[in-house]
Amino acid sequence: MSTPTDDVADQWLRFRAARNKDLAQAHGWLTLTSLQWLLDDPAALDGVPGLWSGTDTGAVLSASTADGLVLVETGQPVTGTVTATLADEESLLWVRYGGHDGGQVVVELARRGGRYAVRTRDAASPVFLAFDGVPVFDFRPELVLDARFEAYEQPVDVPVRTANPAVDGAHRTVGELAFRLPESNKDLRLQVSAEGPQTLAMAFHDATNNQSTAAWRKVTFSAPAPGTSTVTVDFNRAVNYPSAFTPYGTCPMPVGSNIIGEPVEAGEKLPQQR
Known part of the structure:
Protein backbone atom coordinates (compact mmCIF):
# COMPACT_ATOMS: atom_id res chain seq x y z
CA MET A 1 0.00 0.00 0.00
CA SER A 2 1.30 3.45 -0.85
CA THR A 3 1.67 6.09 1.84
CA PRO A 4 1.02 9.84 1.51
CA THR A 5 4.79 10.37 1.39
CA ASP A 6 5.11 7.85 -1.45
CA ASP A 7 2.36 9.61 -3.38
CA VAL A 8 4.05 13.00 -2.98
CA ALA A 9 7.40 11.58 -4.06
CA ASP A 10 5.81 9.97 -7.13
CA GLN A 11 4.17 13.28 -8.02
CA TRP A 12 7.57 14.95 -7.68
CA LEU A 13 9.14 12.44 -10.08
CA ARG A 14 6.44 13.23 -12.63
CA PHE A 15 7.03 16.94 -12.05
CA ARG A 16 10.76 16.46 -12.68
CA ALA A 17 10.13 14.53 -15.91
CA ALA A 18 7.81 17.27 -17.18
CA ARG A 19 10.26 19.98 -16.18
CA ASN A 20 13.15 18.38 -18.07
CA LYS A 21 10.94 17.80 -21.10
CA ASP A 22 9.91 21.45 -21.09
CA LEU A 23 13.52 22.65 -20.91
CA ALA A 24 14.49 20.35 -23.78
CA GLN A 25 11.88 21.72 -26.19
CA ALA A 26 13.00 23.11 -29.53
CA HIS A 27 14.08 26.77 -29.36
CA GLY A 28 13.52 26.92 -25.61
CA PHE A 131 21.34 18.84 -21.89
CA ASP A 132 20.52 15.64 -20.01
CA GLY A 133 18.29 16.97 -17.27
CA VAL A 134 18.80 19.40 -14.40
CA PRO A 135 20.70 18.00 -11.41
CA VAL A 136 18.56 17.97 -8.27
CA PHE A 137 18.78 17.16 -4.59
CA ASP A 138 17.20 13.92 -3.41
CA PHE A 139 13.55 14.23 -2.46
CA ARG A 140 13.10 15.40 1.12
CA PRO A 141 9.56 14.90 2.47
CA GLU A 142 10.24 17.17 5.45
CA LEU A 143 10.57 20.12 3.05
CA VAL A 144 6.95 19.82 1.96
CA LEU A 145 5.69 22.50 4.34
CA ASP A 146 2.40 23.88 5.53
CA ALA A 147 2.59 27.65 5.42
CA ARG A 148 0.34 30.68 5.81
CA PHE A 149 -0.31 33.10 2.95
CA GLU A 150 -1.34 36.63 3.94
CA ALA A 151 -2.71 38.52 0.96
CA TYR A 152 -2.32 42.28 0.56
CA GLU A 153 -5.43 44.36 -0.07
CA GLN A 154 -3.73 45.64 -3.23
CA PRO A 155 -0.60 44.43 -5.05
CA VAL A 156 2.58 46.44 -4.49
CA ASP A 157 5.24 46.88 -7.19
CA VAL A 158 8.73 46.55 -5.70
CA PRO A 159 11.80 47.52 -7.82
CA VAL A 160 14.29 44.67 -8.22
CA ARG A 161 17.46 44.01 -10.14
CA THR A 162 17.61 41.44 -12.90
CA ALA A 163 20.15 39.01 -14.35
CA ASN A 164 21.10 41.70 -16.87
CA PRO A 165 22.64 44.88 -15.37
CA ALA A 166 21.11 46.95 -18.20
CA VAL A 167 17.56 45.93 -17.30
CA ASP A 168 15.57 47.05 -14.26
CA GLY A 169 12.75 44.86 -13.00
CA ALA A 170 9.72 45.02 -10.76
CA HIS A 171 8.20 42.42 -8.44
CA ARG A 172 4.43 42.67 -8.07
CA THR A 173 3.96 41.52 -4.50
CA VAL A 174 0.47 40.20 -3.78
CA GLY A 175 1.14 39.07 -0.22
CA GLU A 176 3.54 37.36 2.16
CA LEU A 177 4.25 33.75 3.02
CA ALA A 178 4.87 32.89 6.67
CA PHE A 179 6.63 29.62 7.42
CA ARG A 180 9.43 27.92 9.35
CA LEU A 181 11.93 25.39 8.02
CA PRO A 182 12.28 22.04 9.83
CA GLU A 183 14.62 22.09 12.81
CA SER A 184 14.76 25.90 12.70
CA ASN A 185 13.71 28.30 15.42
CA LYS A 186 13.29 31.21 13.02
CA ASP A 187 9.97 32.35 11.55
CA LEU A 188 10.26 33.58 7.97
CA ARG A 189 8.10 36.01 5.99
CA LEU A 190 8.84 36.32 2.28
CA GLN A 191 7.08 38.27 -0.44
CA VAL A 192 5.03 36.39 -3.01
CA SER A 193 3.84 37.15 -6.56
CA ALA A 194 0.96 35.73 -8.59
CA GLU A 195 1.74 33.29 -11.38
CA GLY A 196 -1.66 32.54 -12.82
CA PRO A 197 -5.24 32.71 -11.51
CA GLN A 198 -4.75 30.16 -8.71
CA THR A 199 -0.95 29.92 -8.51
CA LEU A 200 1.52 31.85 -6.38
CA ALA A 201 5.32 32.06 -6.72
CA MET A 202 8.09 32.87 -4.27
CA ALA A 203 11.56 33.79 -5.54
CA PHE A 204 14.23 33.39 -2.88
CA HIS A 205 17.90 33.39 -1.98
CA ASP A 206 19.25 30.80 0.42
CA ALA A 207 22.59 29.71 1.86
CA THR A 208 23.29 27.24 -0.97
CA ASN A 209 23.34 29.92 -3.69
CA ASN A 210 26.40 30.08 -5.95
CA GLN A 211 27.69 26.90 -4.32
CA SER A 212 25.45 23.92 -4.98
CA THR A 213 22.62 26.01 -6.45
CA ALA A 214 22.19 28.96 -8.78
CA ALA A 215 22.16 32.56 -7.56
CA TRP A 216 18.44 32.37 -6.82
CA ARG A 217 15.48 30.07 -7.39
CA LYS A 218 11.70 30.08 -7.12
CA VAL A 219 8.99 27.75 -5.93
CA THR A 220 5.36 27.86 -7.07
CA PHE A 221 2.35 26.59 -5.17
CA SER A 222 -1.43 26.67 -5.26
CA ALA A 223 -3.24 29.65 -3.76
CA PRO A 224 -5.27 28.94 -0.61
CA ALA A 225 -8.87 27.85 -0.89
CA PRO A 226 -11.42 30.68 -0.47
CA GLY A 227 -11.80 31.71 3.15
CA THR A 228 -8.54 30.05 4.22
CA SER A 229 -4.88 31.06 4.38
CA THR A 230 -3.13 27.66 4.53
CA VAL A 231 -0.98 26.59 1.58
CA THR A 232 1.42 23.72 0.89
CA VAL A 233 4.89 24.72 -0.28
CA ASP A 234 7.11 21.97 -1.65
CA PHE A 235 10.72 23.13 -1.77
CA ASN A 236 11.58 19.94 -3.66
CA ARG A 237 9.95 21.75 -6.58
CA ALA A 238 12.24 24.79 -6.36
CA VAL A 239 13.44 25.54 -9.90
CA ASN A 240 16.05 27.69 -11.58
CA TYR A 241 15.26 30.75 -13.61
CA PRO A 242 16.35 30.68 -17.28
CA SER A 243 19.29 32.94 -16.41
CA ALA A 244 20.80 30.03 -14.46
CA PHE A 245 21.26 28.21 -17.78
CA THR A 246 22.26 31.08 -20.05
CA PRO A 247 23.99 34.47 -19.74
CA TYR A 248 21.35 35.96 -22.06
CA GLY A 249 18.47 35.95 -19.61
CA THR A 250 16.83 39.05 -18.12
CA CYS A 251 15.19 37.26 -15.20
CA PRO A 252 14.17 39.28 -12.14
CA MET A 253 16.02 38.73 -8.90
CA PRO A 254 14.09 38.14 -5.67
CA VAL A 255 12.96 41.07 -3.60
CA GLY A 256 15.87 42.13 -1.41
CA SER A 257 14.25 40.81 1.76
CA ASN A 258 13.48 37.36 0.33
CA ILE A 259 16.47 35.68 1.93
CA ILE A 260 16.39 32.33 3.69
CA GLY A 261 19.53 32.43 5.78
CA GLU A 262 19.73 28.65 6.04
CA PRO A 263 20.53 26.16 3.25
CA VAL A 264 17.54 24.85 1.34
CA GLU A 265 18.99 21.60 0.01
CA ALA A 266 16.02 20.66 -2.12
CA GLY A 267 14.96 21.24 -5.69
CA GLU A 268 17.22 22.11 -8.60
CA LYS A 269 20.98 22.44 -8.27
CA LEU A 270 23.38 24.57 -10.27
CA PRO A 271 23.07 23.51 -13.93
CA GLN A 272 26.06 21.77 -15.45
CA GLN A 273 25.42 22.96 -19.01
CA ARG A 274 25.75 26.72 -18.59
Whole structure:
Protein backbone atom coordinates (compact mmCIF):
# COMPACT_ATOMS: atom_id res chain seq x y z
CA MET A 1 0.00 0.00 0.00
CA SER A 2 1.30 3.45 -0.85
CA THR A 3 1.67 6.09 1.84
CA PRO A 4 1.02 9.84 1.51
CA THR A 5 4.79 10.37 1.39
CA ASP A 6 5.11 7.85 -1.45
CA ASP A 7 2.36 9.61 -3.38
CA VAL A 8 4.05 13.00 -2.98
CA ALA A 9 7.40 11.58 -4.06
CA ASP A 10 5.81 9.97 -7.13
CA GLN A 11 4.17 13.28 -8.02
CA TRP A 12 7.57 14.95 -7.68
CA LEU A 13 9.14 12.44 -10.08
CA ARG A 14 6.44 13.23 -12.63
CA PHE A 15 7.03 16.94 -12.05
CA ARG A 16 10.76 16.46 -12.68
CA ALA A 17 10.13 14.53 -15.91
CA ALA A 18 7.81 17.27 -17.18
CA ARG A 19 10.26 19.98 -16.18
CA ASN A 20 13.15 18.38 -18.07
CA LYS A 21 10.94 17.80 -21.10
CA ASP A 22 9.91 21.45 -21.09
CA LEU A 23 13.52 22.65 -20.91
CA ALA A 24 14.49 20.35 -23.78
CA GLN A 25 11.88 21.72 -26.19
CA ALA A 26 13.00 23.11 -29.53
CA HIS A 27 14.08 26.77 -29.36
CA GLY A 28 13.52 26.92 -25.61
CA TRP A 29 15.67 28.66 -23.01
CA LEU A 30 18.61 26.30 -23.47
CA THR A 31 19.04 27.43 -27.09
CA LEU A 32 19.76 31.10 -26.35
CA THR A 33 23.07 32.12 -27.96
CA SER A 34 23.04 35.94 -27.99
CA LEU A 35 21.36 39.08 -26.71
CA GLN A 36 21.76 42.29 -28.71
CA TRP A 37 20.12 45.67 -28.13
CA LEU A 38 18.64 47.51 -31.10
CA LEU A 39 19.74 51.03 -31.98
CA ASP A 40 17.54 53.86 -33.21
CA ASP A 41 19.07 53.68 -36.71
CA PRO A 42 19.13 50.51 -38.85
CA ALA A 43 22.26 48.45 -38.20
CA ALA A 44 23.60 44.95 -38.75
CA LEU A 45 23.76 42.55 -35.80
CA ASP A 46 26.44 39.98 -35.08
CA GLY A 47 25.62 36.74 -36.84
CA VAL A 48 22.03 37.72 -37.74
CA PRO A 49 20.99 38.65 -41.31
CA GLY A 50 19.20 41.92 -42.10
CA LEU A 51 19.24 45.43 -40.70
CA TRP A 52 17.57 46.03 -37.36
CA SER A 53 16.43 49.06 -35.35
CA GLY A 54 14.17 49.83 -32.42
CA THR A 55 12.63 53.03 -31.07
CA ASP A 56 9.71 53.96 -28.83
CA THR A 57 7.36 53.38 -31.78
CA GLY A 58 8.46 49.81 -32.47
CA ALA A 59 11.07 47.49 -33.98
CA VAL A 60 11.96 47.49 -37.67
CA LEU A 61 13.64 44.75 -39.73
CA SER A 62 14.76 45.19 -43.33
CA ALA A 63 15.97 42.20 -45.34
CA SER A 64 16.21 40.77 -48.84
CA THR A 65 15.38 37.31 -50.16
CA ALA A 66 19.08 36.46 -50.05
CA ASP A 67 19.10 36.94 -46.26
CA GLY A 68 16.89 33.87 -45.87
CA LEU A 69 14.72 35.29 -43.09
CA VAL A 70 11.19 33.91 -42.71
CA LEU A 71 8.40 35.12 -40.46
CA VAL A 72 7.74 32.50 -37.76
CA GLU A 73 3.98 33.10 -37.60
CA THR A 74 3.17 33.01 -41.32
CA GLY A 75 6.14 31.25 -42.95
CA GLN A 76 6.44 34.14 -45.42
CA PRO A 77 9.94 35.30 -46.50
CA VAL A 78 11.01 38.74 -45.32
CA THR A 79 11.52 40.83 -48.46
CA GLY A 80 11.64 44.52 -47.65
CA THR A 81 10.66 45.96 -44.28
CA VAL A 82 8.56 44.48 -41.47
CA THR A 83 7.69 46.01 -38.11
CA ALA A 84 6.54 44.83 -34.70
CA THR A 85 5.43 46.59 -31.53
CA LEU A 86 5.64 45.10 -28.04
CA ALA A 87 4.71 46.25 -24.57
CA ASP A 88 7.45 46.21 -21.95
CA GLU A 89 8.30 42.66 -20.78
CA GLU A 90 6.67 41.13 -23.88
CA SER A 91 8.52 38.84 -26.30
CA LEU A 92 7.85 37.59 -29.82
CA LEU A 93 9.44 34.72 -31.75
CA TRP A 94 9.66 36.87 -34.87
CA VAL A 95 11.79 35.37 -37.66
CA ARG A 96 13.83 32.23 -38.36
CA TYR A 97 16.71 31.26 -40.61
CA GLY A 98 19.56 28.79 -41.14
CA GLY A 99 19.97 25.03 -41.29
CA HIS A 100 18.66 22.60 -43.86
CA ASP A 101 15.04 23.65 -43.29
CA GLY A 102 15.54 27.37 -42.67
CA GLY A 103 14.58 27.01 -39.04
CA GLN A 104 17.76 26.29 -37.10
CA VAL A 105 17.82 29.77 -35.55
CA VAL A 106 14.75 31.62 -34.30
CA VAL A 107 15.14 35.32 -33.53
CA GLU A 108 13.17 36.46 -30.51
CA LEU A 109 12.23 40.12 -30.31
CA ALA A 110 11.93 41.39 -26.73
CA ARG A 111 11.26 44.69 -25.01
CA ARG A 112 12.91 45.21 -21.64
CA GLY A 113 13.17 48.45 -19.70
CA GLY A 114 11.62 50.32 -22.63
CA ARG A 115 14.29 49.10 -25.08
CA TYR A 116 14.07 46.56 -27.88
CA ALA A 117 16.50 43.66 -28.10
CA VAL A 118 16.81 40.44 -30.05
CA ARG A 119 17.90 37.06 -28.76
CA THR A 120 18.92 34.20 -31.01
CA ARG A 121 17.60 30.73 -30.20
CA ASP A 122 19.85 28.24 -31.99
CA ALA A 123 18.91 24.56 -32.12
CA ALA A 124 22.64 23.80 -32.47
CA SER A 125 23.50 25.48 -29.16
CA PRO A 126 26.07 23.38 -27.26
CA VAL A 127 24.11 23.94 -24.03
CA PHE A 128 20.98 22.55 -25.65
CA LEU A 129 22.69 19.60 -27.31
CA ALA A 130 24.46 18.61 -24.07
CA PHE A 131 21.34 18.84 -21.89
CA ASP A 132 20.52 15.64 -20.01
CA GLY A 133 18.29 16.97 -17.27
CA VAL A 134 18.80 19.40 -14.40
CA PRO A 135 20.70 18.00 -11.41
CA VAL A 136 18.56 17.97 -8.27
CA PHE A 137 18.78 17.16 -4.59
CA ASP A 138 17.20 13.92 -3.41
CA PHE A 139 13.55 14.23 -2.46
CA ARG A 140 13.10 15.40 1.12
CA PRO A 141 9.56 14.90 2.47
CA GLU A 142 10.24 17.17 5.45
CA LEU A 143 10.57 20.12 3.05
CA VAL A 144 6.95 19.82 1.96
CA LEU A 145 5.69 22.50 4.34
CA ASP A 146 2.40 23.88 5.53
CA ALA A 147 2.59 27.65 5.42
CA ARG A 148 0.34 30.68 5.81
CA PHE A 149 -0.31 33.10 2.95
CA GLU A 150 -1.34 36.63 3.94
CA ALA A 151 -2.71 38.52 0.96
CA TYR A 152 -2.32 42.28 0.56
CA GLU A 153 -5.43 44.36 -0.07
CA GLN A 154 -3.73 45.64 -3.23
CA PRO A 155 -0.60 44.43 -5.05
CA VAL A 156 2.58 46.44 -4.49
CA ASP A 157 5.24 46.88 -7.19
CA VAL A 158 8.73 46.55 -5.70
CA PRO A 159 11.80 47.52 -7.82
CA VAL A 160 14.29 44.67 -8.22
CA ARG A 161 17.46 44.01 -10.14
CA THR A 162 17.61 41.44 -12.90
CA ALA A 163 20.15 39.01 -14.35
CA ASN A 164 21.10 41.70 -16.87
CA PRO A 165 22.64 44.88 -15.37
CA ALA A 166 21.11 46.95 -18.20
CA VAL A 167 17.56 45.93 -17.30
CA ASP A 168 15.57 47.05 -14.26
CA GLY A 169 12.75 44.86 -13.00
CA ALA A 170 9.72 45.02 -10.76
CA HIS A 171 8.20 42.42 -8.44
CA ARG A 172 4.43 42.67 -8.07
CA THR A 173 3.96 41.52 -4.50
CA VAL A 174 0.47 40.20 -3.78
CA GLY A 175 1.14 39.07 -0.22
CA GLU A 176 3.54 37.36 2.16
CA LEU A 177 4.25 33.75 3.02
CA ALA A 178 4.87 32.89 6.67
CA PHE A 179 6.63 29.62 7.42
CA ARG A 180 9.43 27.92 9.35
CA LEU A 181 11.93 25.39 8.02
CA PRO A 182 12.28 22.04 9.83
CA GLU A 183 14.62 22.09 12.81
CA SER A 184 14.76 25.90 12.70
CA ASN A 185 13.71 28.30 15.42
CA LYS A 186 13.29 31.21 13.02
CA ASP A 187 9.97 32.35 11.55
CA LEU A 188 10.26 33.58 7.97
CA ARG A 189 8.10 36.01 5.99
CA LEU A 190 8.84 36.32 2.28
CA GLN A 191 7.08 38.27 -0.44
CA VAL A 192 5.03 36.39 -3.01
CA SER A 193 3.84 37.15 -6.56
CA ALA A 194 0.96 35.73 -8.59
CA GLU A 195 1.74 33.29 -11.38
CA GLY A 196 -1.66 32.54 -12.82
CA PRO A 197 -5.24 32.71 -11.51
CA GLN A 198 -4.75 30.16 -8.71
CA THR A 199 -0.95 29.92 -8.51
CA LEU A 200 1.52 31.85 -6.38
CA ALA A 201 5.32 32.06 -6.72
CA MET A 202 8.09 32.87 -4.27
CA ALA A 203 11.56 33.79 -5.54
CA PHE A 204 14.23 33.39 -2.88
CA HIS A 205 17.90 33.39 -1.98
CA ASP A 206 19.25 30.80 0.42
CA ALA A 207 22.59 29.71 1.86
CA THR A 208 23.29 27.24 -0.97
CA ASN A 209 23.34 29.92 -3.69
CA ASN A 210 26.40 30.08 -5.95
CA GLN A 211 27.69 26.90 -4.32
CA SER A 212 25.45 23.92 -4.98
CA THR A 213 22.62 26.01 -6.45
CA ALA A 214 22.19 28.96 -8.78
CA ALA A 215 22.16 32.56 -7.56
CA TRP A 216 18.44 32.37 -6.82
CA ARG A 217 15.48 30.07 -7.39
CA LYS A 218 11.70 30.08 -7.12
CA VAL A 219 8.99 27.75 -5.93
CA THR A 220 5.36 27.86 -7.07
CA PHE A 221 2.35 26.59 -5.17
CA SER A 222 -1.43 26.67 -5.26
CA ALA A 223 -3.24 29.65 -3.76
CA PRO A 224 -5.27 28.94 -0.61
CA ALA A 225 -8.87 27.85 -0.89
CA PRO A 226 -11.42 30.68 -0.47
CA GLY A 227 -11.80 31.71 3.15
CA THR A 228 -8.54 30.05 4.22
CA SER A 229 -4.88 31.06 4.38
CA THR A 230 -3.13 27.66 4.53
CA VAL A 231 -0.98 26.59 1.58
CA THR A 232 1.42 23.72 0.89
CA VAL A 233 4.89 24.72 -0.28
CA ASP A 234 7.11 21.97 -1.65
CA PHE A 235 10.72 23.13 -1.77
CA ASN A 236 11.58 19.94 -3.66
CA ARG A 237 9.95 21.75 -6.58
CA ALA A 238 12.24 24.79 -6.36
CA VAL A 239 13.44 25.54 -9.90
CA ASN A 240 16.05 27.69 -11.58
CA TYR A 241 15.26 30.75 -13.61
CA PRO A 242 16.35 30.68 -17.28
CA SER A 243 19.29 32.94 -16.41
CA ALA A 244 20.80 30.03 -14.46
CA PHE A 245 21.26 28.21 -17.78
CA THR A 246 22.26 31.08 -20.05
CA PRO A 247 23.99 34.47 -19.74
CA TYR A 248 21.35 35.96 -22.06
CA GLY A 249 18.47 35.95 -19.61
CA THR A 250 16.83 39.05 -18.12
CA CYS A 251 15.19 37.26 -15.20
CA PRO A 252 14.17 39.28 -12.14
CA MET A 253 16.02 38.73 -8.90
CA PRO A 254 14.09 38.14 -5.67
CA VAL A 255 12.96 41.07 -3.60
CA GLY A 256 15.87 42.13 -1.41
CA SER A 257 14.25 40.81 1.76
CA ASN A 258 13.48 37.36 0.33
CA ILE A 259 16.47 35.68 1.93
CA ILE A 260 16.39 32.33 3.69
CA GLY A 261 19.53 32.43 5.78
CA GLU A 262 19.73 28.65 6.04
CA PRO A 263 20.53 26.16 3.25
CA VAL A 264 17.54 24.85 1.34
CA GLU A 265 18.99 21.60 0.01
CA ALA A 266 16.02 20.66 -2.12
CA GLY A 267 14.96 21.24 -5.69
CA GLU A 268 17.22 22.11 -8.60
CA LYS A 269 20.98 22.44 -8.27
CA LEU A 270 23.38 24.57 -10.27
CA PRO A 271 23.07 23.51 -13.93
CA GLN A 272 26.06 21.77 -15.45
CA GLN A 273 25.42 22.96 -19.01
CA ARG A 274 25.75 26.72 -18.59
